[in-house]
Amino acid sequence: MMDALTRVPLSQRAAQSLLDEIANGTWDVGDQLPGEMALASELGVGRSTIREAIRQLVARRVLVTRQGVGVFVAAVDAVDEWNRLAELAAITDVVQVRVAIESRAAALAAGHRDSTDVAAITRALEERNAHTDASPADLAVRDIVFHRTVVAAAHNPLLLALFDTIRPRLVDEMSRLLELLPVADHDAGDHAAVVDAVLAGDAELAESLTRTNLLGIATALGALS
Known part of the structure; x- marks a missing residue:
């Protein structure tokens, strides 16, 4: 589904990859993203990179975190x-x-x-x-x-x-x-x-x-x- 990431800055590239997948319909609004370990394995990066990528997309209102539950898609388009x-x-x-x-x-x-x-x-x-x-x-x-x-x-x-x-x-x-x-x-x-x-x-x-x-x-x- 997603190509492994090999170049820096990893967190930004990971965020863009996740954003692309959302735009392509891999996950719809309201869907829960896979866990950190699964995403990290799929992208070929560490869990800390995934956490930073998610934080960036939360700030752009694409994702939302629910304490103790997980990360969900909130919107398809990122706030500029x-x-x-x-x-x-x-x-x-x-x-x-x-x-x-x-x-x-x-x-x-x-x-x-x-x-x-x-x-x-x-x-x-x-x-x-x-x-x-x-x-x-x-x-x-x-x-x-x-x-x-x-x-x-x-x-x-x-x-x-x-x-x-x-x-x-x-x-x-x-x-x-x-x-x-x-x-x-x-x-x-x-x-x-x-x-x-x-x-x-x-x-x-x-x-x-x-x-x-x-x-x-x-x-x-x-x-x-």
Whole structure:
């Protein structure tokens, strides 16, 4: 079906080969791609090359990853480079705003949370973590609900109002982000660490962890461009 690839850059050539196969009808929209090992064997490349090729096509909205399930064809035509970069820039802008709002909110929450806040934060985190295999749109809603409980625990009405003003945009961009970047293995631990810092009243740690987590997302997005 596909010729073995022998020249660099391997990941780009692998991505193009997969794209050609999709365009030729080997896989239709909605079909699941073979596993990494099968694709790597067929193309004559390593699994890391296949992962990079898939990441490139996810960024171009041809493929979509479903956590714990596999990789599926989302479209036949790739998003052109200009639109892809514009989309990545829009998501990055939102992440930067989240850094400004949520890192400070986490610090304030560590000093002002009450028993009601603790219950809400804990419940929202459990709900979020129970749905990491959900669709990007569903997980995005639950993720932002969780982060809102932390902002609410800061007990700063203006900060919460600001968060709520941009909340629809946060959900939209988070959904798109989850389409581009599958949930990392350390994701649940990262969120739990922030909650632990807030509940322990460690404002400095809560702020630092929140900032680090969000900047990590920005870094991953930068790698896609």
